[in-house]
Each structure stands twice: as C-alpha cells, then as structure tokens.
Amino acid sequence: MDVRVKVCGLSTAADVEAVAAAGAAYAGFVFFPKSPRNVSVEQARELAVLAPIGLAKVALVVNADNEFLDEITNKVAVDILQLHGSESPERVAEVRARYGLPVMKAVGVATAEDLPQLGAYEQVCDQILVDAKAPKGADLPGGNGLAFDWKLIAGRRWARPWMLAGGLTPENVARAVELTGAAQVDVSSGVERAPGHKDAGLIHSFVAAAQGAQEIPKL
Numbered sequence: 527m528d529v530r531v532k533v534c535g536l537s538t539a540a541d542v543e544a545v546a547a548a549g550a551a552y553a554g555f556v557f558f559p560k561s562p563r564n565v566s567v568e569q570a571r572e573l574a575v576l577a578p579i580g581l582a583k584v585a586l587v588v589n590a591d592n593e594f595l596d597e598i599t600n601k602v603a604v605d606i607l608q609l610h611g612s613e614s615p616e617r618v619a620e621v622r623a624r625y626g627l628p629v630m631k632a633v634g635v636a637t638a639e640d641l642p643q644l645g646a647y648e649q650v651c652d653q654i655l656v657d658a659k660a661p662k663g664a665d666l667p668g669g670n671g672l673a674f675d676w677k678l679i680a681g682r683r684w685a686r687p688w689m690l691a692g693g694l695t696p697e698n699v700a701r702a703v704e705l706t707g708a709a710q711v712d713v714s715s716g717v718e719r720a721p722g723h724k725d726a727g728l729i730h731s732f733v734a735a736a737q738g739a740q741e742i743p744k745l
C-alpha cells in the first residue's frame with residue numbers, strides 16, 4: 527500500500543532532514559507549551575523553510591485562539607492546521623474559513639462510544655486524525671504513545687481522508703495498517719529515543735514499515 531506518513535513533534539533541523547529523507551509526507555510542529563515537543567513560532571518558522579517541496583508542514587494547536595493562529599499563519603509556512611483540542615465542529619469550520627488552509631481535526635477514540643464524533647467532524651474538516659483518547663488527567667491530549675483497539679475502526683471509511691494515530695511504532699505500524707486499512711498514519715513518541723527527541727533510525731524504520739504494509743483483503 528502507498529501509505530502516507532506524518533511524523534509529529536519535530537523540533538530540530540536534523541528531525542526535518544530525517545523525515546524528508548525517510549519519505550514521509552507530513553512534518554508536524556507542536557505549539558503546546560506543556561509538550562516536550564513544543565516549538566516557538568520562531569523555531570517553527572526556521573524549521574518549516576527546511577522542508578522540501580512535497581513535505582507538508584502541519585501546525586498542531588490545542589484550543590488556539592485567533593490571535594495565536596494569526597501569528598502562526600503569518601510567520602510560519604504552514605500547509606495544514608491540526609486542531610488537537612476540544613474544538614467544536616463550529617470552531618473547526620470557522621478556522622477553516624478564516625485561514626483558507628486545510629484543517630485536520632483530531633478525534634480521540636477509546637471505545638465504540640467515541641466513534642459518532644468522527645461523523646460530526648467529517649462534515650467540517652479536510653482530514654480526520656483518528657487518535658487514541660488521552661487518559662483522564664493526562665497533561666497532553668495527544669502524543670502519549672498509547673494505542674486504542676484498532677478493531678473498533680477496522681474497515682470503517684469516512685467521507686474525508688483520515689489518518690491513524692496513537693501508540694504506533696516501527697514494530698506495530700504494518701499490523702495497524704493491515705487491520706484498519708489506513709492509508710495514512712501519524713507517529714510521535716514511537717520514533718523518539720526520549721520524550722521530545724526524535725531518532726532518525728526509528729523514523730526511517732517506521733516509514734519503511736508503514737509503506738511495506740499490506741491491507742488485509744476482504745473476503
């Protein structure tokens with residue numbers, strides 16, 4: 527399968543180079559001060575210009591107001607906005623209209639009860655990020671290295687392109703793709719040697735494993 531990979535939480539020039547060299551499709555920058563992957567607008571501006579053509583730059587924000595989004599979009603060469611907080615469908619639509627950029631909305635999944643939310647957001651965003659729901663009280667709404675039960679979405683399709691995330695690693699990504707049929711995957715902690723520190727070898731192994739995956743044929 528031609529699986530497209532997003533590596534999230536890049537914070538150095540070497541990270542951007544590793545992601546580009548591995549053949550990933552998206553590079554994610556986290557704007558969330560509590561995160562070990564947080565980057566300043568200035569850092570992101572410098573990193574984004576290093577990305578080659580074909581590597582889409584994704585700005586990840588959590589319940590950001592317009593002032594912050596204005597600053598990011600004015601200063602950083604961003605291709606996609608990723609909304610990773612509790613933004614309502616109305617807020618997603620508003621951000622999309624205001625900035626004229628594709629918007630990816632992250633939706634956390636832990637049980638079957640979380641699935642209807644995906645339907646609500648597919649009407650208003652350009653892509654859906656189907657991520658593991660953060661545990662109650664977690665500091666971070668994403669990037670926790672936790673997987674959800676992939677069988678919950680096996681064979682499910684949405685009206686928008688979607689991406690699978692949550693606890694993916696070079697070891698399990700092929701199985702996740704095979705089970706869910708995901709054409710796009712997102713990883714952060716699974717390609718780190720320590721929180722916030724990406725590992726070029728792991729990035730390479732992850733992209734190779736994702737791209738080598740086969741979807742299980744339906745009988």
Ligand SMILES: O=C(O)c1ccccc1NCC(=O)[C@H](O)[C@H](O)COP(=O)(O)O
Nearest residue numbers: 534561668669670671692693713714715
């Ligand atoms: O990665 C973070 O630090 C982060 C902080 C705040 C909101 C979202 C965050 N990450 C979201 C992502 O896009 C991750 O790639 C996704 O949740 C998967 O993370 P992981 O399970 O660590 O691979």
